[in-house]
Each structure stands twice: as C-alpha cells, then as structure tokens.
Amino acid sequence: MTDSPTARILIADDEPLYLRTTGELLRKAGYSCECVGDARAAVEALSRETFDLVLSDLNMPGNAELELLRQGRARWPNTPLIVVTGVPSLPTAIESVRLGIADYLLKPVRFDDLLSSVRRALARRPLAPPAAERDEIERRALAARFPEIIGDSPPMLELFDVIDRVAKTDANILITGESGTGKEVTARAIHRHSPRAQHNFQVIDCTAVPETLFESVLFGHVKGSFTGAVKDQEGLLRRCHLGTAFFDEIGELPGPLQAKLLRVIQEQTFTPVGKSEPVQVDTRFLCATNRDLELEMNAGRFRRDLFYRLSVIHLELPPLRQRGGDVVLLAQKFLTDLRPNDSHVEGFSDEVLDCFKRYAWPGNIRELRNVVERAVALERSDQIGTSSLPPALLASAPDRSVRREGAAGASREQALEEAEHAFLISLLQQHQGNVSHAAEQAGMSRQGMHKLLKKHAISAARFRD
Numbered sequence: 001m002t003d004s005p006t007a008r009i010l011i012a013d014d015e016p017l018y019l020r021t022t023g024e025l026l027r028k029a030g031y032s033c034e035c036v037g038d039a040r041a042a043v044e045a046l047s048r049e050t051f052d053l054v055l056s057d058l059n060m061p062g063n064a065e066l067e068l069l070r071q072g073r074a075r076w077p078n079t080p081l082i083v084v085t086g087v088p089s090l091p092t093a094i095e096s097v098r099l100g101i102a103d104y105l106l107k108p109v110r111f112d113d114l115l116s117s118v119r120r121a122l123a124r125r126p127l128a129p130p131a132a133e134r135d136e137i138e139r140r141a142l143a144a145r146f147p148e149i150i151g152d153s154p155p156m157l158e159l160f161d162v163i164d165r166v167a168k169t170d171a172n173i174l175i176t177g178e179s180g181t182g183k184e185v186t187a188r189a190i191h192r193h194s195p196r197a198q199h200n201f202q203v204i205d206c207t208a209v210p211e212t213l214f215e216s217v218l219f220g221h222v223k224g225s226f227t228g229a230v231k232d233q234e235g236l237l238r239r240c241h242l243g244t245a246f247f248d249e250i251g252e253l254p255g256p257l258q259a260k261l262l263r264v265i266q267e268q269t270f271t272p273v274g275k276s277e278p279v280q281v282d283t284r285f286l287c288a289t290n291r292d293l294e295l296e297m298n299a300g301r302f303r304r305d306l307f308y309r310l311s312v313i314h315l316e317l318p319p320l321r322q323r324g325g326d327v328v329l330l331a332q333k334f335l336t337d338l339r340p341n342d343s344h345v346e347g348f349s350d351e352v353l354d355c356f357k358r359y360a361w362p363g364n365i366r367e368l369r370n371v372v373e374r375a376v377a378l379e380r381s382d383q384i385g386t387s388s389l390p391p392a393l394l395a396s397a398p399d400r401s402v403r404r405e406g407a408a409g410a411s412r413e414q415a416l417e418e419a420e421h422a423f424l425i426s427l428l429q430q431h432q433g434n435v436s437h438a439a440e441q442a443g444m445s446r447q448g449m450h451k452l453l454k455k456h457a458i459s460a461a462r463f464r465d
C-alpha cells in the first residue's frame, strides 16, 4: 500500500511538548494522529482500533522492558513501528532491530527526517488483506479465544464479542436460553476470561439441593446446629471467595431462599447455620435459567429486586436451530470426543447431516451430544448413517425411505432409553411442564426428576404454554 494522506498514526511519548508538536506537524502533513503519554495507553489504543503506523519513544512509563515494542510486534505484526528515542543505547537498538522495527531515530529529530521515515515506513507496509479476508481473520481470532465454546455462526460471534467485554467487569450476569444451549459453558468461559480466573468457579444447582438443606449447603453450618449436623461444614459460598458463584436454574429457587440470596448479593456477607458472626465474601454472581423470569415475576414467583441485582448484564443464548452451520461443527466435535479409540466410525453420511440441519433440536446441544453418543455406539460401518439416529430425528428427514428405516439395530438399553424418554414427555404433557407434579406422579423426588430430564435433554419449559 502506498502512503495515503489519511493514514492513521499513533504517537506514544511522555514528553508533552514533543508529543503535541509532532502530532500537529503530522496532522498538517495530512495524517490523522492519536497522541498518548505512556506505553499502556498505546497498547490500549492499538487494541481498540487499527493504526497504519506507530511512532514510539522508548524511555516512557510502562515501557521499562520495551513492552510496547514487544507486544506491538507480536500482536500487530503488520503495523510498522518507528522508534524515536532521546536515550539511545546499543542493547535497545539491537533489540529494536531484532523485533523488526521500521526505523530507529534519535532525538532531537528534524521534522523533515521524521516525515521521510514515516513515508518510507508507510510505503513499505505489507498490503492489508481485503476487507472480507480481514473480517474472516478477526472472526477466527475471536472464536479462538473461546476454544471451549464451539461455533462460529453470527449469533455466536456476537456472543463471543460480548463475553470478551463483560468478562473483565465484576457485573453480575444473568444467562438465559433454552435448556442445553450452553449456559453453564458460557458461565465458565466468562469466569476463565475474568480477573477472578485464578480462583474457584463454584456451581450451585438450585434444583439439586433440597429446600430444607439449602441454607446449610450454601452458608455452611456448625456441628450440632441441627439434627444430622455431625461436624462443622464449610458452605459453597465460602469456597468461591474471590472467585465466581454460578447459580444454575435460578428460576427454581423457592421464595424464602430468594430473599436470603438477595441479602448475600447486596451485602456480600452470610451467616453460617448455628453461628451469629457473619462471614464476608468477595464473589461475583453468574446465574442461569431457562424459565422466562419476566413471566415468573409477573406471577409473583420470582422477586423483582433479586432479578435486577442478578441481571446487571443479560445474555440470551440462541437455540441450536438458529445457529446455522454450528450444528455440523458441534456434531463433528462430539464425534471426535466420544468415539472410543478402537472405533471404526469416521464421519456422518450426507443424509445424517441433512437431518441434523433440518431438525429443531428442542434439547439443543445436550440433545445433539446424546444423539451422537448413541449413534457412535450403534453404528457398524465407518460412517454414521440414518439407521443409527433416533426416531424423532428421522421424522425430520426429507426422504420417506429414510424415515421408515428407523432405529432397526437398537439394543435393549437403547429401546429402554427411548421408552423412558417417551414416558417423560407424556408426563410433562399431562402436567403442563410442572416438574413437581410430574415427579410426584412418577414416584420420584423433584431433584431426581430434574436430573432425569437433563439426561434426556428434555426441557420442561416447552410444555408450559
């Protein structure tokens, strides 16, 4: 690319007079300039926008180890950098050359010399990739920062961008989305990208703890504080001091416990059962639910004040059916992860991929994972065919012969699994998605029913309307 009068230049120097004059002169020469007074501000500016050239001092705050030079060359290798120093030294000159700087100028520098150096560096700049290619590079770079979340569909790239920005804050985040869309995976990614990453990420599943034990599980208890408290026990909240607490299925938290949680969030203190002294914690709260909390609040089942505390930032995860090609990426990833070492299965037939793309995936990614796991176990050839898919998926096949084929080779275990799945669906239909009532009829606990529904990737919410 040739020198362009609109080239954008970043000038980093801690001498205010030099900074101002150089900026003014380069602007007069037709360039657009941003001036910063230290290396950290320069790195921030480079992270925020694309510059065509960097003019940098060496002896300035934040650059004792030539941080700007090193980070600049590593992270923005195509942006030329000219060093302008008042304190030249052989080691810094050698290091600068080693890192591939465009020029090394000594202060006081004549403006004509500086201008020629700028023009030369801009003219030698490698050609910028075309816009589409650049977008693709940026897309890949963003997705690569979240290896645990597979997907590069537009809604997911947007999500990565938001996670990237909110992870660094301490704001409480509410993650909503249908069952199995990856709410817990997202919460873990937020924690991993946050300043709390070195501390614990503690999952608190609101459906797994019986109501009567909730306080003791969460806050801990002292020996003898209630029947069965045979020894002191530290609560889960204590474990995530300085870290992150992730409340899964927050919409299931009973009213009295919502009030207690609100207090913890507001005051960052709690009192273990049987103690009188409160314990102070420093915890970030992430919560997830597949319930519509607006509906729950209107029905008086969820506290509005708690909702506002929890949802300083609200992330809504897209269902799998709106994630385009991600379904194929995810299926391939699960095949790689779940295939035993001695398995002959290598891929999916085109018809199977077609079914995957057409199916509505009510159980989302968890359901896809289950389907791939089942297919890997059933398949006898080296490619997963439609005969290894469960009936629900085959119903979405465009070809009738495929639909008739069914799961002819299903084992006894798989047939039982399918019967259990059908039983759960009919129970939920009967009780309009009320898990407690369904559990009662099936003769099991509410927690047990939640676990079973999760295993089958069935969302009770979809039977509620």
Ligand SMILES: Nc1ncnc2c1ncn2[C@@H]1O[C@H](COP(=O)(O)OP(=O)(O)OP(=O)(O)O)[C@@H](O)[C@H]1O
Residues within 6 Å of the ligand: 148, 149, 150, 151, 177, 178, 179, 180, 181, 182, 183, 184, 185, 186, 248, 288, 289, 290, 330, 365, 366, 369, 454
């Ligand atoms: N983007 C993803 N990439 C890879 N695996 C994923 C992704 N999203 C979810 N999974 C996998 O799908 C399954 C369900 O994910 P997760 O538990 O995070 O969903 P959820 O929305 O929290 O579900 P629920 O509402 O039922 O609690 C897990 O096995 C998880 O590892």
